[in-house]
Amino acid sequence: MECVIISDDRSSKVECILDAGDREHSWHPFTPMLDYLKEPAxxxxxxxxxxxxxxxxxxxxxxxxxxxxxxxxxxHPVLKAALLEQAEKLCMSTYKGASHVPGAKLNKKLADIAPKGLTRAFYTDNGSCAMEAALKMSLQYWQMIGRAEKRKVISMAGGYHGDTIGAMSMGDCGSFHERFKDWQFPSAHFRAPRCEEYGGRVFYEKSEESMSELSELLERQGHETACLVMEPWIQGPAGMRMQPKGYLKEVERLCLEHGVHLVLDEVFVSFGRVGELFVCKAEDVCPDFLCVAKGLTAGVLPMAATLVKEPIYEAYLGEIKEGKTFYHGHTFSGHPLAAAVACANIDLVEEMIACGxxxxxxxxxxxxxxxxxxxxxxxxxxxxxxxxxxxxxxxxxxxxxxxxxxxxxxxxxxxxxxxxxxxxxxxxxxxxxxxxxxxxxxxxxxxxxxxxxxxx
Incomplete structure (x- = not known):
């Protein structure tokens, strides 16, 4: 393929190499590639x-x-300095059966700022994987305590939790995942509430029908349900559909009443995006699993975390022969460079919030x-x-x-x-x-x- 010449400046050898590398060898995410290739990169x-x-x-x-x-x-100079300082000491060390300094510091920092009760952090690379980890942790937990019948999943209609098979199964995002329906496990959906808000004013909100539908669903299958999954406050890829403040607290109440794990997908909304470190903390809600990703390192490096309540973690403690180990992980879980940047980022966000x-x-x-x-x-x-x-x-x-x-x-x-x-x-x-x-x-x-x- 010939290099696309846009102007004299773009006719340089370096520009041609970049064009060729992109147009001939790249496959971009969420991108109609034929349309993409019609225009200069x-x-x-x-x-x-x-x-x-x-x-x-x-x-x-x-x-x-x-x-x-x-x-x-x-x-950003602070994040760049944190990255470079850590790179001088340690770029990579496995988190499987070993720890490292930035990982230990991040564990403590997350436990300190998360809702009280979320004491354990399990690291992955992205939001989809953080949600997959939460799903598998919930399912294995119920198996280990003798409640293997609790294997169903409930999620909010219109939800998006990632693009891996488990994450797609938990979601309800129409055209994004429609082609893969035959490979997904079924999950039950309840309607989302409505909230129209901008400029600091709420123009319309309605949650009664949503709450009634969820209550009825839990009455029918709560005894068979492992977890309820939702994006709190804002469903991102659904079009930034919003929920009334206070709605999440009612969802937590129903989950506690029916003995169903609450999994909150704060991959998008956490770390200051909507004015709070965590939406659930602002609502005085402590989920069983809290998944964060996008804002964790402020975009500097890939990292995600699944924060977990202590009693769930403790159910996994046992001798090897008991088979309680959570056999799940990723090559780059708890990456030291990402952990160091995450610590610096959290400090920056906390300061932005504290000083107004x-x-x-x-x-x-x-x-x-x-x-x-x-x-x-x-x-x-x-x-x-x-x-x-x-x-x-x-x-x-x-x-x-x-x-x-x-x-x-x-x-x-x-x-x-x-x-x-x-x-x-x-x-x-x-x-x-x-x-x-x-x-x-x-x-x-x-x-x-x-x-x-x-x-x-």
Whole structure:
């Protein structure tokens, strides 16, 4: 395949090598590859603050915090220093049957900041694997205590918990997983509550039907159910569907009443994304399993954790011949470089919350969302909580409906230097926690301008 020549600057040998390496050998995640190959590739070479820079020097505002991970933007000096300092001492050491200094420190730090009762941390590489670990821990626990009949799973309709087979089975995310239905185990779903919120105001909320449906489901099969799985406060890939505050506490009450493990997927919402270290802690809820990932290392390195209650962990203690060992793990579980960065990141997030800086950032973000989108005739819906926002574009106004509006706007925005995430006819905006007011203006003005262009 010949190198794609975009300009004289891109005709360099290095640029041709990058184009060939990407176009001839790469398979990008969640990407329609034929469509991707029709356009010039963007080769990101550097990141600084909330901006990414390609090999031509063009900059892009990272309005999705690189898959919702980069809480502090890019190239943060504290996180970089933690990484380099640890790299001077130890880059890799197995966590199977051995510990290391940053891992031990992170264990203690997570136990200190998590809801009281979550005392153990099991490390994996990503959110899907953190959820798989929680699922297997719950199933094995019930087997070991003589309740093997508790093998069913309940989850909230519209939930997304990852793309491995177990994670897909726990979820209910339509087209993402439809092709693999025949290989998934069945799980029962209860309807999600509704909550319309943005700009610090709740416009509509309804949870009675959801709670009634869940209660009836637990009455029928609670005695056979191992765990209930849900994303608290916000269902991300479902379109940032929100739950009323206080709803989670009622779910916990029902789980305790029926003896069902509560597994909370805070892969997306934890570590300050919605203004709190943990959503469950803000609701005074202590789940049996708490899964975190995206914000754990602020995007610097892959790492996830499944936090577990002590009594569940203790059920696994026994002689080898008793067969209680949890035979599950990953090559890079508890990676020392990632653990060191995670410790530094937690310190940064805690400081942002304690000094009120995060609350101020959220307030500025809320006001910008209202200023640009509230009441606009091309916007059919807004959902925003913390530093999370979904903008629904009114597809009825579109003259030509060949591709989803969100995708069309996303593609156009790349050319204007803004990177967001499309989802159907919606745009998902999840900026770094440190984005400033002028960057919000840059982002939102271009988004609105591009929506108007796309609708024509």
């Amino acid at each position: 963007i080769h990101i070479a550097q990141g600084e603050g909330c901006w990414l820079y390609d090999t031509e020097g063009k900059r892009y505002l990272d309005a999705c915090a690189s898959n919702w991970t980069c809480l502090h933007g890019h190239n 800086e995060l609350a101020k950032q959220i307030n500025v973000f809320e006001k910008a969302v209202c200023r640009y989108f509230s009441g606009h005739d091309l916007i059919s819906g807004i959902r925003q909580r913390g530093m999370v926002c979904a903008i629904d574009i009114d597809c009825a106004k579109q003259k030509i409906n060949s591709i989803p509006l969100g995708y069309d706007v996303w593609r156009r925005l790349k050319g204007k230097g803004v990177l967001v995430r499309p989802l159907g006819d919606s745009l998902i905006i999840v900026p770094p926690l440190v984005m400033n007011a002028s960057e919000f203006d840059f982002m939102f003005s271009r988004i609105l301008e591009t929506i108007e262009e796309a609708i024509g």
